[in-house]
Amino acid sequence: MFSTLSNIRIAGLAVSTGSVTRDFIADGLALGLARAQLERISQTIGLKERKVAAAGITALDLCEDAARRLLDEMGIDASAIDAVIFVTQTPDHSQPNNSSLLHGRLGLSKSTTAFDLAMGCSGWVYGLQQAALLCAHGGAARVLLCAGDTLSRLTNPLDRATDPLFGDAGSATLIEKTGHAPAMHFNLEADGSGAKSICVPAGGARLPATPLTKQEIKDAEGNIHHAENLHINGSDVFNFTLREVPGSVASVLKMAGWAPAQADALILHQANRFMVSTIGKKCGFAPEKTPMDSVETFGNQSSASIPCTLIHALGVPLQEKTLKVVASGYGVGLSWGSVALELGPLVIAPLQSFPKL
């Protein structure tokens, strides 16, 4: 679905990461895996470090910290927010939703609407489009978009194909209606036929959690997991991103009237360095315009990875000037979304962990 929304801008960004550093090689050695194989994977895929949430910290906590720091940095009172959108697949509860809990924690007005989007790695782009829609046509002047997950809680430590990928983070993005901002161009797409490629089979209404769903099994490659763990068919997901993401990026470039060389940056969801590098190349972007360092520091942060990469790679210039940016998220659903926008100057709160170390 294509949409172009005008006179809306991103006014500020903040990301709070998990506070516990995990090292791919050290973790693998502790499980008895061979150093040579770990180094092969580390060098090829780009798995080094990641930041996971400390015990008891949830995506809600991470996003609340990011939101408070952003509002403080911008000098905006919470009463000025008209809507809160919370993008997550790891909410505190099945009911109530995280946006309502955040609404209460921030002490927002009763006239502030709040709702969740159950999206993963494509979720920041989906949430941005919803926020822009609320500003363009929904009567909102300011929308707080919070996007984050603690996917490290869903993986099995003995599943070496999935567990080492994920870091935890929460982001806050403030979207404002304004009289003079250039258009944002979106393309949001989905393919539910691939839904099982990224899936937590048990723990929901279809297959409630029981002792049986916690029984671990070993797969053909020796990875151990159970039905309440996150399962990812890596080759299917890679295949899907190669098939769909370059076309999605090309479509928003066309809507914006830009060639890849005219854009300042392509911010891809940071699944892993290998995937970002391969897709960036296929999209026609030079490697220096496709940041891919944040994934080696923070891990795959689900819906928080695009805002984290914006801050990590472009935080300084974005506070000073306007950049032509294309962002694309892709993952669970399967779903993918791209946006082309002119971004900055904007307020950026420093990237930091929660709790702060």
Next chain:
Amino acid sequence: MAKSEAELWSALQADVDGLTGPGITPETRLETLPQWDSLAILLVITHFEQVHGIVLSGSQIRACKTGREILQLIPR
């Protein structure tokens, strides 16, 4: 001019570390290779996309029993 099987195999080996090593040929059974794993399958997908312009699925590659069967997935 169409490339020979040896040329195609050599190009595939250059991109997929799991298919390299002493005595590994297109006839070698993939299941006997210690590094024939999910990472190697990602590298095969990438090789086919970048060199041959087609996107293979993981199941297409997993169904192959030898390197020769992988090479047979190249469009003629």
